[in-house]
Amino acid sequence: QEKIKIGVSYPTPTHAWAAGMNWHAEKAEERLEALYPDVDLILVNSPDPGAQASALEDLVSVHQIDALVVLPFESEPLTDPVLNVKKSGALITVVDRGLSQPGIEDIYVAGNNPELGRVSAVYMKSRLKDGDNIVVLRGIPTLIDNERFDAFMAEIEGSGINVLDHKHANWNRDDGFEVMQDFLSRFPDIDAVWAQDDDIAIGVVAALKQAGRDGNGMFVVGGAGMKETIKSIMDGDELVPVDVLYPPAMIATAMDVTVAAFKSNGPVAGRYILGATLITPENAASFYFPDSPF
Amino acid sequence: MQETISNDVSVLAAERVSKSFGNVPVLFSVSFDICAGEVHALIGENGAGKSTLMKILSGFLETTSGAIRLDGQEISLPPDGQAEALGIVLIHQELNLAEQMTVAENIYLGRELTQHGFINSSEMARRASAMFAEFGLDISPSARISDLSIAQKQMVEIVKAISRNARVLIMDEPTAVLTEAETELFFKQVRKLKAGGTAIVFVSHKLHEVKEIADRVTILRDGQWITTKSVEEFTLDSMAQMMVGRELSDFYPPMNEADVDAEIVLETRNLNTKNLKDISFRLRKGEVLGFAGLIGSGRTELFEAICSLEERQGGAVQVSGKQADFRSPAEARDAGIVYLTKDRKAKGLLMEQGMRPNMTLFALPKFTRRFMLDRAAEQTALERGIRRFDIRARNPNCRTRELSGGNQQKLLLAKIMEAEPRIVIIDEPTRGIDVGTKQQIYHFIAALAAEGMSVVVISSEMPEIIGICHRVLVMRSGRITGELTGDAINENEIVRFAAGLKEERAHG
Amino acid sequence: MADIMTNQVTGARTTTMDFKTYGPAVALLLLCVIGFMLNPAFLSEGNITNLLTRSAFIGIIAVGATFVITAGGIDLSVGSMAAVIAGVMIIVMNNSIDTFGTGATTVLIGCGFSILLGLGAGWINGMLTTKGKIEAFIVTLGTMGIFRSLVTYFADGGTLSLNHDVRGTYRPVYYDSILGLPFPVWVFIAVSVAGWILLNRTTFGRYCTAIGSNEAVAKYSAIKVDRIKTWTYVLQGLCVAMATIIYVPRLGSASSSTGVLWELEAIAAVIIGGTVLKGGYGRIGGTIIGALILTTIGNILNFTDVISNYLNGTMQGLIIIVAVLLQRSDWSRRASPKN
Amino acid sequence: MADIMTNQVTGARTTTMDFKTYGPAVALLLLCVIGFMLNPAFLSEGNITNLLTRSAFIGIIAVGATFVITAGGIDLSVGSMAAVIAGVMIIVMNNSIDTFGTGATTVLIGCGFSILLGLGAGWINGMLTTKGKIEAFIVTLGTMGIFRSLVTYFADGGTLSLNHDVRGTYRPVYYDSILGLPFPVWVFIAVSVAGWILLNRTTFGRYCTAIGSNEAVAKYSAIKVDRIKTWTYVLQGLCVAMATIIYVPRLGSASSSTGVLWELEAIAAVIIGGTVLKGGYGRIGGTIIGALILTTIGNILNFTDVISNYLNGTMQGLIIIVAVLLQRSDWSRRASPKN
Numbered sequence A: 001q002e003k004i005k006i007g008v009s010y011p012t013p014t015h016a017w018a019a020g021m022n023w024h025a026e027k028a029e030e031r032l033e034a035l036y037p038d039v040d041l042i043l044v045n046s047p048d049p050g051a052q053a054s055a056l057e058d059l060v061s062v063h064q065i066d067a068l069v070v071l072p073f074e075s076e077p078l079t080d081p082v083l084n085v086k087k088s089g090a091l092i093t094v095v096d097r098g099l100s101q102p103g104i105e106d107i108y109v110a111g112n113n114p115e116l117g118r119v120s121a122v123y124m125k126s127r128l129k130d131g132d133n134i135v136v137l138r139g140i141p142t143l144i145d146n147e148r149f150d151a152f153m154a155e156i157e158g159s160g161i162n163v164l165d166h167k168h169a170n171w172n173r174d175d176g177f178e179v180m181q182d183f184l185s186r187f188p189d190i191d192a193v194w195a196q197d198d199d200i201a202i203g204v205v206a207a208l209k210q211a212g213r214d215g216n217g218m219f220v221v222g223g224a225g226m227k228e229t230i231k232s233i234m235d236g237d238e239l240v241p242v243d244v245l246y247p248p249a250m251i252a253t254a255m256d257v258t259v260a261a262f263k264s265n266g267p268v269a270g271r272y273i274l275g276a277t278l279i280t281p282e283n284a285a286s287f288y289f290p291d292s293p294f
Numbered sequence B: 001m002q003e004t005i006s007n008d009v010s011v012l013a014a015e016r017v018s019k020s021f022g023n024v025p026v027l028f029s030v031s032f033d034i035c036a037g038e039v040h041a042l043i044g045e046n047g048a049g050k051s052t053l054m055k056i057l058s059g060f061l062e063t064t065s066g067a068i069r070l071d072g073q074e075i076s077l078p079p080d081g082q083a084e085a086l087g088i089v090l091i092h093q094e095l096n097l098a099e100q101m102t103v104a105e106n107i108y109l110g111r112e113l114t115q116h117g118f119i120n121s122s123e124m125a126r127r128a129s130a131m132f133a134e135f136g137l138d139i140s141p142s143a144r145i146s147d148l149s150i151a152q153k154q155m156v157e158i159v160k161a162i163s164r165n166a167r168v169l170i171m172d173e174p175t176a177v178l179t180e181a182e183t184e185l186f187f188k189q190v191r192k193l194k195a196g197g198t199a200i201v202f203v204s205h206k207l208h209e210v211k212e213i214a215d216r217v218t219i220l221r222d223g224q225w226i227t228t229k230s231v232e233e234f235t236l237d238s239m240a241q242m243m244v245g246r247e248l249s250d251f252y253p254p255m256n257e258a259d260v261d262a263e264i265v266l267e268t269r270n271l272n273t274k275n276l277k278d279i280s281f282r283l284r285k286g287e288v289l290g291f292a293g294l295i296g297s298g299r300t301e302l303f304e305a306i307c308s309l310e311e312r313q314g315g316a317v318q319v320s321g322k323q324a325d326f327r328s329p330a331e332a333r334d335a336g337i338v339y340l341t342k343d344r345k346a347k348g349l350l351m352e353q354g355m356r357p358n359m360t361l362f363a364l365p366k367f368t369r370r371f372m373l374d375r376a377a378e379q380t381a382l383e384r385g386i387r388r389f390d391i392r393a394r395n396p397n398c399r400t401r402e403l404s405g406g407n408q409q410k411l412l413l414a415k416i417m418e419a420e421p422r423i424v425i426i427d428e429p430t431r432g433i434d435v436g437t438k439q440q441i442y443h444f445i446a447a448l449a450a451e452g453m454s455v456v457v458i459s460s461e462m463p464e465i466i467g468i469c470h471r472v473l474v475m476r477s478g479r480i481t482g483e484l485t486g487d488a489i490n491e492n493e494i495v496r497f498a499a500g501l502k503e504e505r506a507h508g
Numbered sequence C, D: 001m002a003d004i005m006t007n008q009v010t011g012a013r014t015t016t017m018d019f020k021t022y023g024p025a026v027a028l029l030l031l032c033v034i035g036f037m038l039n040p041a042f043l044s045e046g047n048i049t050n051l052l053t054r055s056a057f058i059g060i061i062a063v064g065a066t067f068v069i070t071a072g073g074i075d076l077s078v079g080s081m082a083a084v085i086a087g088v089m090i091i092v093m094n095n096s097i098d099t100f101g102t103g104a105t106t107v108l109i110g111c112g113f114s115i116l117l118g119l120g121a122g123w124i125n126g127m128l129t130t131k132g133k134i135e136a137f138i139v140t141l142g143t144m145g146i147f148r149s150l151v152t153y154f155a156d157g158g159t160l161s162l163n164h165d166v167r168g169t170y171r172p173v174y175y176d177s178i179l180g181l182p183f184p185v186w187v188f189i190a191v192s193v194a195g196w197i198l199l200n201r202t203t204f205g206r207y208c209t210a211i212g213s214n215e216a217v218a219k220y221s222a223i224k225v226d227r228i229k230t231w232t233y234v235l236q237g238l239c240v241a242m243a244t245i246i247y248v249p250r251l252g253s254a255s256s257s258t259g260v261l262w263e264l265e266a267i268a269a270v271i272i273g274g275t276v277l278k279g280g281y282g283r284i285g286g287t288i289i290g291a292l293i294l295t296t297i298g299n300i301l302n303f304t305d306v307i308s309n310y311l312n313g314t315m316q317g318l319i320i321i322v323a324v325l326l327q328r329s330d331w332s333r334r335a336s337p338k339n
């Protein structure tokens, strides 16, 4: 009997968030294939946009997929390749990063990047007062990073909080550590740090502790919802009191919805935007997945 | 004083040329000229400045002071071999070939034949073939340089230079690595060029060759012009004497009788390699054993195989009666057997390093104390080597490349002798070495043998083989074809064995 | 006598050369067999076409790299150069729309800019290496960083996108076929043939080989070493520009992640193909097979989920090493002494 | 006369050598002056300490790379090797807790494993290069991919984290100071001194230089070329292991992004320091200064917001090129002819 083939394409995990996504994707594959023997999910990951475009070609020409779940490396370069998949007749589900041309995808599942920046800034404003100083450690220079950063700055604007400087720490612990070390040498008075991402935050915390500047109400806001961070929020850590959710499990959601498109009798096409929830000690437990690598 | 210069006939001339490297002067107001249709030989001790003068005359070096005249006109020669466009071609003392490229590609490098803008490979190969045929050489134009023996490479250099139809052909020791047979082939071409009006400069330490081919001879000593005279006015002895500045008596050392019953220190039985077939011979303690043969007869390969520098394909080697299958040159060295290569530039010395690291490289384990290099001992070794082999470096800190060719050769000899071997194999021991030092080296070899060391001399210089060896083995085509002992060693016999006119079952 | 010797030498040489020549081809064939066994769709026309088209980018760049490497140099900047050229091309085309519309003129202006930039970037690499006398590795490591950060700057950290209508005009350059072969494959073939002729049949190629083989000898043969070396980098730049011209219509965008690691892929293709990294021996044919091998490895890994995704890199590494092991013969022994 | 001459020459020689020797140091000094002018806090004790500690990783790896490069090789796998060693170390330590607790024993077991892995990985690189007769560039490009993907596999694409209590035990190795200098700096100093002695005062170092200058001469000088070359890779592996041992306690984690591009940084440090990429001339002192230069560039760029973040790479590239231009003197002319 002919199987329903669903290709799942996403970037090769090079940092923990992506690894978490990969973990959730694999779990979902196991679960869905067990549930529906006639569904075959094919997971491929690619190290760069060109390779992902190639992988999409291969999914069509070799596997002849019926549906595609894709987390594009970047929006622009993958718009056309995804369009080509669509032309082969496959159902398209886009995850996280929208394509640059509307109307290609049948289903859209995403987190909310500007909201992540905004929620972080709102929290900063709630803890800091006029004239306080913060530094910002950004991710890899990409659209996502820009969206988060711009929304953050827009929200901070007019609050009287000074953003002393912002540097790219590339969603990487080592870079977070080194950039923070240098910020600490450079600015004698820092009241809080927006690290944007939990990996960077880990490096920032290490640098703060090394310099002995982790007291006096200093705090760091990361993002994404790494399990270690959530655990320490649950334990009431002062230095990293909150986190802003950007769930890697969204890929599983997308796979569920896509399979549902073949299996459900209800309509599934549409947009599913997941919130950028502020994780606090009160709600942390519900975002804690101890088995995930992230 | 420069009465021999007559500007109206000389094609190329140096006038009161001086040259210093940094602050070291090596030529002092030297004048030199070449006329069309003559062979002008330049001789002198190692480091006298011959190569320097030749490079100046062909534009590879600039003068510090003095003038160069081409056809009587003062000229400043363009650098880097571009003087070729003016008809001046230099064969460097050291090989200058691109190893990975083929013979034909090298011969035409820089002036490829083209057709409609594309390289005409077949035509170049055809012409190269024709030139080799005219020479009487069998080298394939499509062979890669790296696969040729050093003598073949030298012939390629010569053919390359001759093919350029130069007006002035300057040759810096072209015959140093050639056997007499090849030298004859070469001289035939030289005479032909001379007849065609080419002006030729010939540098050599083989004085009999100078006597044979040159019309005029200029002698340099320590960078000073000594004399320029017609070749008839010299005898071999007077040439040597004027070069060295002293009388050279007892050129070859007195030969002590070889002890035919001395123990056998090295023996091979039915040794085979890629090009060698069933080589068997014996070397006795205190013996000087010569190996003669033509280009590619396999002498080098034989001893490289024994020292594990080349692959062996069967056969047995014994050193002092014990099986000796060395797995590395280091094992051979530690067993007291060393090989001195004739290819000093590619295999012998680190040209970019100083003299000291080169001197001790081969025997380096000897120079360690508590795991550290003993630099004082290295320095002592260098000083010893310089004294023993009369290495003349104006600047002891100079890099090896800056030494004159002959002094490099001496350094190589000193390097190998640092290992204090019991058996030493010297491939072309006096390649590029002046007569004075040659004499010293011959006496040195004789002294080694007298002390009970065994010496193998691979040489293309017949007089040398005859002058210092107790016994001579002749090789041809990868086999030993003859053996000569004592008074039976003479040029005639060697040539007959080497050329295949005579053959006996060698019994070593 | 000498006759026998010479013949023996020549004979031995031919066999080794053959193995050397066919080694990469054998490796590629083996890969194809493996691919077919894993999934017969591997040999489908669609997949073969995809594979060839994909190889075109790296292949064209690698043809340029063959010259640089043959002449004893190296260029680590090609990936970033491609990115910055793509970026500037897109900016230029988007800005030309007002004046020239969204038609072929705009695309041609973009392509012209691409070529100019490629030549210019190559010339800078070449001059810094020859006149500046800095080692090529350092020069191109430097320009690699510079180009990469310039494209990030131009794109403001994001992605530069080609105007939608211009893309429509430009699209066929990547997606259309002539006589059943996609256009990029034709460009690849043309560049390969031109490269082969240039390397093997012109004095320029001969000089590259001579310089890589022994710079002093080349210099003494009155070859203008610096000029030829500079030209190899300029040629490399030109190849990068051509690869970019067919790359841009594929994805219609450029960002700081465009062309990452292409330099290593290009160099790997060249060396897998049998060119000697230290210079002095280059093979365009081998380079092309090398590029095909690399793309095929990626393609095959997309074909199977037998292997954990995370181990793709392991497979790639192993295959590259084995492919070279296949053709190692005794070449390296011969080539290694720098003499 | 000859005497006077000799002295004069030695004089001349010394000046060129001096410029060569001090070139990198001058560049470093200039950078420090610039740093200070941009922000006086640059010269604060805290920042200098940070800078030295950071340089330790790349510095230690670069000391190993100096040997590999001096002997005419290259190792592109060091960054990935560091990542995989760090990963395995963490796994081993986490698994040792049940048996050995969270004390020093566990940490020592981890370190022991690290050393073994480093030696083993280096040995594999060395054997493939020498016995396998594959070019070092390809071998280590292959192992680079393999190591990188192995750590991704072990970490399941994510991050491997060291048990919290073990980290407590291990932490001082990165964060504690002895006599005012952090422990990693001491290790760096020790490795540098050992490396200097090894390269300049032992037969091994002499042999590396000889092999790098001319492999054939080395062979004819009874040097076991293959063995020495293999040892350089083993030494490189050891250096990577040591760098990893001081890296792991810093953040207590390893992931697939650990050590990315360290290979290029290490090679750049070596070459900025004056070692010749083609081999035959190596300088440990230069390498150390090279490593400091690279770290200082990054540090300075974090100290100013004059330059757009996106242009960091441009500044880095420019500074590297200029630093090398500063010390080019006439060395490259001397070194360029291969024979």
Ligand SMILES: Nc1ncnc2c1ncn2[C@@H]1O[C@H](COP(=O)(O)OP(=O)(O)OP(=O)(O)O)[C@@H](O)[C@H]1O
Residues within 6 Å of the ligand: B021, B024, B026, B044, B045, B046, B047, B048, B049, B050, B051, B052, B053, B093, B392, B393, B394, B398, B401, B402, B403, B404, B405, B406, B407, B432, B434
């Ligand atoms: N590039 C150089 N730099 C410094 N000194 C040099 C250089 N080239 C040659 N010399 C020195 O110049 C002197 C003359 O050398 P040259 O090579 O001309 O001697 P030669 O007469 O050719 O000797 P040989 O018979 O040994 O070849 C030597 O003392 C040599 O050390």
Ligand SMILES: Nc1ncnc2c1ncn2[C@@H]1O[C@H](COP(=O)(O)OP(=O)(O)OP(=O)(O)O)[C@@H](O)[C@H]1O
Residues within 6 Å of the ligand: B147, B148, B149, B150, B151, B152, B275, B293, B294, B295, B296, B297, B298, B299, B300, B301, B302, C005, C006, C009
């Ligand atoms: N590595 C090699 N590969 C192929 N042929 C070789 C190799 N080495 C030497 N030969 C060939 O083997 C033959 C023997 O050369 P060998 O150098 O031993 O002779 P020789 O008696 O020393 O003479 P020559 O004076 O030419 O050195 C030559 O024809 C040479 O070209």
Ligand SMILES: [Mg+2]
Residues within 6 Å of the ligand: B050, B051, B052, B093, B172, B404, B405, B406
């Ligand atoms: Mg000379």
Ligand SMILES: [Mg+2]
Residues within 6 Å of the ligand: B149, B150, B296, B300, B301
């Ligand atoms: Mg020989």
